[in-house]
Amino acid sequence: MAKQNNVFKDAFNRCVKLLEQSASLPSEPELGAALGVSRTTVRAILTRLEDVGLLAWEKRRKIVLRKPLASDYFPTEETDSLSEIIERSFMRRILAGGAEPGMQINELELAREIGIGTTSVREFLIRFSRFGLIEKRPNSHWVLKGFTREFALELTEVREMFELRSAAAFARLPAEHPAWLELDAIESVHHAILGDIENRYLDFSELDERFHLLVHRASKNRFIVDFYDVIAIVFHYHYQWNKTNARQRNARAMEEHLAYIAALRSRDPTQIEDACRRHLKSARETLLQSIN
Amino acid sequence: MAKQNNVFKDAFNRCVKLLEQSASLPSEPELGAALGVSRTTVRAILTRLEDVGLLAWEKRRKIVLRKPLASDYFPTEETDSLSEIIERSFMRRILAGGAEPGMQINELELAREIGIGTTSVREFLIRFSRFGLIEKRPNSHWVLKGFTREFALELTEVREMFELRSAAAFARLPAEHPAWLELDAIESVHHAILGDIENRYLDFSELDERFHLLVHRASKNRFIVDFYDVIAIVFHYHYQWNKTNARQRNARAMEEHLAYIAALRSRDPTQIEDACRRHLKSARETLLQSIN
DNA sequence: CATTTGTCTTTTATCGGCAATAGACAGATC
DNA sequence: GATCTGTCTATTGCCGATAAAAGACAAATG
Structure with missing residues (x-):
């Protein structure tokens, strides 16, 4: 065995999904662009689609023959890249298992x-x-070195420096900058989740990442943006791992986000700093609670 | 070929140097600790010392037989680790060569x-x-992505945030903290180099790194300390590459360092911030000049 | 009895090789 | 003439294998 073929399998699955609501498929380069893979992989996908009887393929003619079944998809375990598999396995060991x-x-x-x-x-x-x-x-x-209290404090110290600066930069973005539209979109997802908090409170993790990354990007500094990876991975696994009071915590964080978003819109530096500090402080407390 | 044996060769060279001013060698574990290698490597070194007739070795008796010659040492190219070789080669390509x-x-x-x-x-x-x-x-x-103006600006932006905070933390270190002694030592090296600036101005690069790393360490934050690696590598190659006005630039930077050190000793926050900002500003300008 | 040495096992650093994937180019097609 | 397909080549991602280096343990030594 040399390379995994998970790129192929993952793209294949996405292609089958595409095919559910379409009678034919576009050209090879177009499909490659849509799936984010090379033509080589597209052709491998088309070949397999033909083999399993989903598609009649001859040159430019790519006609869907039947509705895809659940069994046409590759199992999701096989579509993950090796590094994702290692990461999960490793994080489980060091967060969950007794890793001193x-x-x-x-x-x-x-x-x-x-x-x-x-x-x-x-x-x-x-x-x-x-x-x-x-x-x-x-x-x-x-x-x-371990997921210790010191680690959390060092992480949040830098996070606070970076996010305060990014939030200030955000306020200076021109009105026509796309970030403002994205901010609107993020705000409305907040309202949607808060409106159905019982069922959707677990969606917060992803939204949290989306929001803070948007703010960090306003810094236009690669080191600040890259550092957000560290925060994201820590909070990602933290949310997966520690579910006590999750609904209440997430609801509170979303209220803080909404205040923070309003402050950003006001473009008033003091208001922004206040809202940002308040949210970061409670995020830090939440993280620290999960450690001791 | 599997692993390089540069650990052996480098430790061997250091051992030969040790042997220049000594009639015998200590025990294997002791020697291993002194050279920073395992006993396996120590024994390989002893075996070779015996082979080339530098040492009579029988169990605990390790008697030096003659003074080492230049030819007893391994050539320095062979003692570098692979990653050092790759780094140099790569940096030459992207800094010197026309790397767009x-x-x-x-x-x-x-x-x-x-x-x-x-x-x-x-x-x-x-x-x-x-x-x-x-x-x-x-x-x-x-x-x-290239060693561009944007890169330098983003780098120095973060550097300034981190160093200002570290310098403030430095002032709060207790009087008995070893960092103050190291600061004294660093200060006197400054005076020594400034006293013989014509011949020694190239020693500044190493001193600069030693000084700023000491300051960053006061933050007690692994992310801040680790980030100093980025600064160090950039300035390291920058000094190697851009030698115009080096003597004058280095002398000026050392004067700024001395003012900065005095400010740290005063423990007065405003004075520290001033001295730190002044130095970082001129460091940034120097770096930017070398780009355009 | 604390070290030291002899011996043996385990782990890391690095290589070459191969399948998956990307990508280049010319001829075919609309 | 722009885009698509057929074909071919180059590069990446991953594996197993191997020498270098670390390290464990018991017997030997002072």
């Missing part, structure tokens, strides 16, 4: 446990090391 | 050019990507 700070991390062991080669694990650990949770001892093992 | 922003980076080509395997190049690029100069297109090439 100072613990050694063994590339070979991790690789065997997940059932993959060591190269992928190494590459993952190198990429992951920028989140500040692990550290390399050259020619030797990695050390887990 | 937007240019594609090809792993295979880079590997062939340096004469190494693709895995090492990939790992280097992944590690290097946190410096914000390159970006990965998954399943495809890397894109060079």
Whole structure:
């Protein structure tokens, strides 16, 4: 086995979905652009669609033969990229499992446990090391620094510096900047989720990321925007892991977001700083509570 | 060929130097601790020392037989780690060579050019990507974002936020904290270099890094300290590359450092902020000048 | 009895190789 | 003449294998 073919499988699934509401398919380059893959992969997809009897394909003629069934799709486990699989597996180990700070991390062991080669694990650990949770001892093992109180405090300290500055920059965006439209869209999703909070409070995690990333982008600084990856991954797994009082916490955070959004619209620096600080303070508290 | 044996070669050279002023060598664990390598490597070194007739080794008895010659050392090119070799080669390409922003980076080509395997190049690029100069297109090439004016501005923006905060934290360190002693040491190196500026102005680069890293460490925030890597690498290659007016620039920067150090000692927040801002401003200007 | 040494096992760093995927080019088609 | 398809090549992502380096453990030594 060399490369996974998850790009193919994932694009295939998306193509089948596309095909559910259409009688034919567009040209190969167009399809490639729609699915975000190369023509090579498009042709592999078309070949398979033909093999399973979903499509009659001859040159430019691509006619859908029948409605797709659930069994036509690849199972979702097979569409994830290796790095996603490793990330999940690794985060489960260090967040859920009894992972003491100072613990050694063994590339070979991790690789065997997940059932993959060591190269992928190494590459993952190198990429992951920028989140500040692990550290390399050259020619030797990695050390887990752990999801500790110090980590959370250091993370939020930088987050607050960056977000205050980004929020201030946001207020200075010209009125015709697309970010304002996106802000409107985000605001209305807030109202929608709050209106059906019982059923939808878990949608907050994704919305939270979308909102804060929009704010950070206003800084127009790659280091600030990139740092948001660290925050996003920590909060992402934090939300998945710690569900106590989730509904109440998320509702409160959304109210804070709405105040923050209103402040951004006012373009008044003091109001923005207040709303931003208030929200970040409660986000920090929530995170800290989940640690001790 | 699997692993380089540069750890062995580098430790061997350091051991030969140790042996220049000593009639015998200590125990294996002690020697390992002194050289920062494992006993396995120590024993390989001892074996070779014996082979080339520098040492009589029998169990605990390790007697130096003769003074080492220049030819006993491994050539310095062989003691560098692969990642250092790749880094130098890569930085030369993107700083010196006509490397346009937007240019594609090809792993295979880079590997062939340096004469190494693709895995090492990939790992280097992944590690290097946190410096914000390159970006990965998954399943495809890397894109060079380039050492541009925007890059320098974004970098210095974050640097200024971090350093101002770190400098403020420095002033709050207790009087018995070892950082104050290190600050004294750094100050006296400044005086020493300024006293012989004609010959020693190139020593500034290393001193600059030592000083600013000390300040950043006072933040006690891993993200701030880690970010200093980005600054350090940029300024390191910048100093190597751009030597116009180096003596004058370095002398000026050292004067600014001395004022900055005095301000830190005063522990007065306003004075510190002033001195820090003044120095960072001129550092930014120097960096920008080298770009356009 | 605390170190040191001899011996052995485990892990890391790196390589070459291969399938998946991207991408280039010329001829075919509308 | 712009776009599409057929075909071919180049590059990435991943694996297994191997030498270098770390490290574990027991016997030996002072």
